[in-house]
Amino acid sequence: xxxxxxxxxxxxxxxxxxxxxxxxxxxxxxxxxxxxxxxxxxxxxxxxxxxxxxxxxxxxxxxxxxxxxxxxxxxxxxxxxxxxxxxxxxxxxxxxxxxxxxxxxxxxxxxxxxxxxxxxxxxxxxxxxxxxxxxxxxxxxxxxxxxxxxxxxxxxxxxxxxxxxxxxxxxxxxxxxxxxxxxxxxxxxxxxxxxxxxxxxxxxxxxxxxxxxxxxxxxxxxxxxxxxxxxxxxxxxxxxxxxxxxxxxxxxxxxxxxxxxxxxxxxxxxxxxxxxxxxxxxxxxxxxxxxxxxxxxxxxxxxxxxxxxxxxxxxxxxxxxxxxxxxxxxxxxxxxxxxxxxxxxxxxxxxxxxxxxxxxxxxxxxxxx
Amino acid sequence: xxxxxxxxxxxxxxxxxxxxxxxxxxxxxxxxxxxxxxxxxxxxxxxxxxxxxxxxxxxxxxxxxxxxxxxxxxxxxxxxxxxxxxxxxxxxxxxxxxxxxxxxxxxxxxxxxxxxxxxxxxxxxxxxxxxxxxxxxxxxxxxxxxxxxxxxxxxxxxxxxxxxxxxxxxxxxxxxxxxxxxxxxxxxxxxxxxxxxxxxxxxxxxxxxxxxxxxxxxxxxxxxxxxxxxxxxxxxxxxxxxxxxxxxxxxxxxxxxxxxxxxxxxxxxxxxxxxxxxxxxxxxxxxxxxxxxxxxxxxxxxxxxxxxxxxxxxxxxxxxxxxxxxxxxxxxxxxxxxxxxxxxxxxxxxxxxxxxxxxxxxxxxxxxx
DNA sequence: AATAAAAATGTGTGCGCACACAATATTATT
DNA sequence: AATAATATTGTGTGCGCACACATTTTTATT
Numbered sequence: 198x199x200x201x202x203x204x205x206x207x208x209x210x211x212x213x214x215x216x217x218x219x220x221x222x223x224x225x226x227x228x229x230x231x232x233x234x235x236x237x238x239x240x241x242x243x244x245x246x247x248x249x250x251x252x253x254x255x256x257x258x259x260x261x262x263x264x265x266x267x268x269x270x271x272x273x274x275x276x277x278x279x280x281x282x283x284x285x286x287x288x289x290x291x292x293x294x295x296x297x298x299x300x301x302x303x304x305x306x307x308x309x310x311x312x313x314x315x316x317x318x319x320x321x322x323x324x325x326x327x328x329x330x331x332x333x334x335x336x337x338x339x340x341x342x343x344x345x346x347x348x349x350x351x352x353x354x355x356x357x358x359x360x361x362x363x364x365x366x367x368x369x370x371x372x373x374x375x376x377x378x379x380x381x382x383x384x385x386x387x388x389x390x391x392x393x394x395x396x397x398x399x400x401x402x403x404x405x406x407x408x409x410x411x412x413x414x415x416x417x418x419x420x421x422x423x424x425x426x427x428x429x430x431x432x433x434x435x436x437x438x439x440x441x442x443x444x445x446x447x448x449x450x451x452x453x454x455x456x457x458x459x460x461x462x463x464x465x466x467x468x469x470x471x472x473x474x475x476x477x478x479x480x481x482x483x484x485x486x487x488x489x490x491x492x493x494x495x496x497x498x499x500x501x502x503x504x505x506x507x508x509x510x511x512x513x514x515x516x517x518x519x520x521x522x523x524x525x526x527x528x529x530x531x532x533x534x535x536x537x538x539x540x541x542x543x544x545x546x547x548x549x550x551x552x553x554x555x556x557x558x559x560x561x562x563x564x565x566x
Numbered sequence: 567x568x569x570x571x572x573x574x575x576x577x578x579x580x581x582x583x584x585x586x587x588x589x590x591x592x593x594x595x596x597x598x599x600x601x602x603x604x605x606x607x608x609x610x611x612x613x614x615x616x617x618x619x620x621x622x623x624x625x626x627x628x629x630x631x632x633x634x635x636x637x638x639x640x641x642x643x644x645x646x647x648x649x650x651x652x653x654x655x656x657x658x659x660x661x662x663x664x665x666x667x668x669x670x671x672x673x674x675x676x677x678x679x680x681x682x683x684x685x686x687x688x689x690x691x692x693x694x695x696x697x698x699x700x701x702x703x704x705x706x707x708x709x710x711x712x713x714x715x716x717x718x719x720x721x722x723x724x725x726x727x728x729x730x731x732x733x734x735x736x737x738x739x740x741x742x743x744x745x746x747x748x749x750x751x752x753x754x755x756x757x758x759x760x761x762x763x764x765x766x767x768x769x770x771x772x773x774x775x776x777x778x779x780x781x782x783x784x785x786x787x788x789x790x791x792x793x794x795x796x797x798x799x800x801x802x803x804x805x806x807x808x809x810x811x812x813x814x815x816x817x818x819x820x821x822x823x824x825x826x827x828x829x830x831x832x833x834x835x836x837x838x839x840x841x842x843x844x845x846x847x848x849x850x851x852x853x854x855x856x857x858x859x860x861x862x863x864x865x866x867x868x869x870x871x872x873x874x875x876x877x878x879x880x881x882x883x884x885x886x887x888x889x890x891x892x893x894x895x896x897x898x899x900x901x902x903x904x905x906x907x908x909x910x911x912x913x914x915x916x917x918x919x920x921x922x923x924x925x926x927x928x929x930x931x932x933x934x935x
Numbered sequence: 936a937a938t939a940a941a942a943a944t945g946t947g948t949g950c951g952c953a954c955a956c957a958a959t960a961t962t963a964t965t
Numbered sequence: 966a967a968t969a970a971t972a973t974t975g976t977g978t979g980c981g982c983a984c985a986c987a988t989t990t991t992t993a994t995t
Contacts, residue, residue, distance in 0.1 A: 202951090204951060204952085205951070205952065205953095206951080206952095214974075214975090215974060215975045215976075216952090216975085216976090217954095217974065217975055217976075218973085218974060218975080220952080220953070220954080221973095221974090224953085226954095227973085227974095228971095228972060228973060228974095229973075229974090230972080230973060230974085233973080233974080247660070247661075248951085248952075249624075249661060249950090249951050249952070250661050250952095251620055251623050251624050251661055251662075251950090251951080251952095252624050252950070252951035252952045252953095252980090253951075253952050253953075254620050254952090254980090255618075255620050255621050255624055255950090255951080255952075255979090255980045255981070255982095256951085256952050256953050256954080256979070256980050257952090257953070257954090257980080258979090258980060258981095291616070292616075292618060292619050292620055293620075294571075367914070368913075368914060371910065371911070371913065371914060374910045375908070375910040375911045377910075378908055378909065378910040379908075382751055382752055383751055383752015383753070384752070415910070532914060532917060533914070534905070534911060534914040534915045535910075535911040535914045536903070536905055536906075536911070537905075537906040537908065537911060539744070539747055539748075539906065540747065541740065541743045541744040541746075541747040541784070541904075542740070542744045542903065542904040542905070542906060544737075544740065545736070545737060545740060545901060545902070545903040545904045546903045548901060571981090573981060573982085574981070574982070574983095575981080575982095583944075583945090584944060584945045584946075585945085585946090585982090586943095586944060586945055586946075586984095587943080587944060587945080589982080589983070589984080590943090590944090593983085595984095596943085596944095597941095597942060597943060597944095598943075598944085599942080599943060599944085599991095602943080602944080617981085617982075618980090618981050618982070620980090620981080620982095621950090621980070621981035621982045621983095622981075622982050622983075623950090623982090624949090624950045624951070624952095624980090624981080624982075625949070625950050625981085625982050625983050625984085626950080626982090626983070626984095627949095627950060627951095
């Protein structure tokens with residue numbers, strides 16, 4: 198009735214050897230005679246042995262340090278939310294002795310990144326969670342990690358040749374296509390659309406250009422290249438050339454929609470459009486920042502694509518922790534769905550995150566995304 | 567540096583008593599002198615003690631049976647997917663000795679439900695996951711559970727007065743509003759919309775009427791009650807009256823969209839609309855059943871609201887397991903976000919579920935939803 | 936004051952596994 | 966054949982907690 202688990206002890210008993218020998222066979226450490234090996238293997242082939250992870254864990258009482266190499270959350274709320282997810286994960290994994298150490302760097306300065314990366318290596322962590330937003334500067338870091346056998350998880354930006362433990366993020370090209378789909382829905386020619394990049398280092402981070410590519414391609418497919426797509430790039434908050442171009446774009450009577458490529462940029466764009474009193478222009482942006490949800494309720498923002506930074510970060514830490522604690526390999530590509538938020542389903546998202554903030558639903562066991 | 571966890575042993579040492587006494591204080595069992603109590607409490611107030619759940623678990627080696635009281639998955643793929651999520655959860659929790667026992671009942675027969683419910687009680691489970699689709703028939707079952715102190719989790723349909731451990735589902739009214747929002751987007755008067763209920767027991771399950779209510783209210787708000795909304799209800803696959811009404815509806819040139827209230831109904835409706843060669847009518851339905859995703863790629867279905875049955879079921883089991891194993895109270899209301907699936911983000915959802923099916927990403931630790 | 940009863944406290948064991956180390960069996964060397 | 970060297974196998978311990986049980990201290994009773 199109550200089928201007890203098949204333990205090492207049972208294997209030993211069944212094959213007429215000691216638990217020590219079974220242990221050696223299971224982990225192939227130490228020497229085992231051919232005879233003993235055969236006996237044990239026979240028993241193993243007849244009974245499924247699932248090691249009791251709880252017990253295994255109790256014995257080895259080591260702790261793990263995970264280094265967090267992400268942009269400074271004070272400079273961009275997106276990263277602030279991500280950080281939240283990490284600390285939630287840390288809390289979940291507390292019994293497994295997972296500690297996080299953060300190494301923030303400045304989003305627009307490669308130098309700052311390089312310094313932080315050096316510090317990470319110096320700290321000799323057991324694992325790293327990294328947002329490799331600067332391609333060239335990150336490669337040597339990966340090299341060093343491989344040499345030191347430090348597993349790392351990529352976050353947000355994928356670098357395929359990095360041989361990371363896994364990548365966690367979204368399909369950026371497809372993300373642009375979703376944005377375009379939403380912006381095109383029910384629209385007709387003549388039409389003009391804007392793509393806005395706000396304070397991004399487009400030179401070095403391909404991230405945003407991928408989104409733009411998907412966006413443009415979908416629009417060209419839909420309107421057979423007859424729609425006009427203009428891409429604007431603000432370099433700083435005092436970028437005059439941008440302001441001029443934007444005013445120009447906004448004054449165009451055929452302007453049907455604007456797509457912003459980042460979460461904080463969405464807030465900026467919403468403010469600008471509101472000031473221009475253009476609320477017949479459809480605005481598509483990213484993430485449920487507080488400001489964005491308010492602009493959505495206001496009717497300024499029409500669609501938000503939810504990147505789920507919090508959940509992504511949580512999963513990132515979980516992947517590393519699983520690997521370190523349970524030696525469990527992660528799925529190499531962990532693409533989050535491109536979730537569409539509108540005025541009508543916004544609350545169902547916001548309320549959810551409020552529940553989580555209360556920390557009540559923190560479980561000791563995993564949930565699929 | 568390596569701050570070790572503060573254990574019972576440490577408390578005992580710090581307060582100059584034995585671990586036995588500390589144990590008695592912590593669990594207030596047995597007698598403890600006022601002096602000893604005070605000493606221990608003092609130490610406890612100065613140091614945070616977090617019991618090591620791993621160790622606690624290892625000792626007590628009991629197992630738990632969770633009864634699953636859901637509609638027969640063979641009759642509706644929705645429940646099949648839900649079942650999948652449960653078994654995934656069972657797998658995740660295997661080391662904690664959580665066993666599932668299923669008690670399927672027929673969706674349209676109260677009697678079948680009552681019989682299954684009786685069997686559940688007879689089996690004396692440690693917890694129950696239940697879809698209370700028949701309101702009146704479920705109440706006595708809840709009563710019995712309370713008497714026998716069996717915790718239960720509600721699934722899909724909420725019955726507030728049941729005092730369940732928690733409810734897992736979606737806001738159905740709002741779900742209807744989301745459907746309406748999607749169906750209205752870019753549409754103009756004159757307009758007619760259809761609501762389809764396929765093979766549902768509308769008398770007894772309020773479930774679907776809630777969705778209809780939200781749908782209608784949003785449309786009336788948007789078109790100032792000038793749009794026509796027709797509700798059709800198929801009672802069986804050979805319902806002639808329905809066929810006639812549907813033909814009538816579909817032939818209306820002002821028909822702009824159709825909303826179907828269930829996942830399998832969405833497939834049915836898509837087939838019917840395809841046969842009527844009406845693919846200029848916007849179709850909004852539920853869930854990523856294989857047929858539905860194919861109809862979406864075909865261009866027949868325009869939007870799917872993802873109810874995430876698999877994830878809901880997974881969470882349901884997890885809530886019960888957490889409660890049983892760790893004595894952890896669940897969030898009482900667990901509303902899933904109303905996720906919108908379109909042609910452009912469909913793949914990001916489907917690929918994800920494929921990843922999960924491979925079972926690779928099964929973690930030992932939880933992820934927020 | 937001696938003993939019994941009750942109260943309070945301390946000790947020991949097992950949960951399943953990993954790993955160190957002790958013990959035994961086998962083979963090599965002189 | 967005796968000893969050393971090596972190969973193989975078995976035993977013991979700790980991880981942190983819960984719980985059973987043994988021991989000691991205090992209080993009640995005669």
